Amino acid sequence: MILESTITCPHCGTARTETMPTDACQYFYDCTGCGTLLRPKQGDCCVFCSYGTVPCPPVQVDGKGCCHAEDPPPAAG
Numbered sequence: 001m002i003l004e005s006t007i008t009c010p011h012c013g014t015a016r017t018e019t020m021p022t023d024a025c026q027y028f029y030d031c032t033g034c035g036t037l038l039r040p041k042q043g044d045c046c047v048f049c050s051y052g053t054v055p056c057p058p059v060q061v062d063g064k065g066c067c068h069a070e071d072p073p074p075a076a077g
Contacts, residue, residue: 005053016032027047
């Protein structure tokens, strides 16, 4: 299983390699380049599946998203 994925911001193109959690979905990611709060695209379970070079660990293992949710929760604030 691969635990590192490079997330690329669709707004500014900043790319950063991050370690993916193995015990939770990561719904939100703050871009270090422009400050945009990234959320998963519809149908994806987390930001790594939407914007990363490697899908999250649960998808790597069994092809299913972290929480098997249809839609992620709304952004806070």
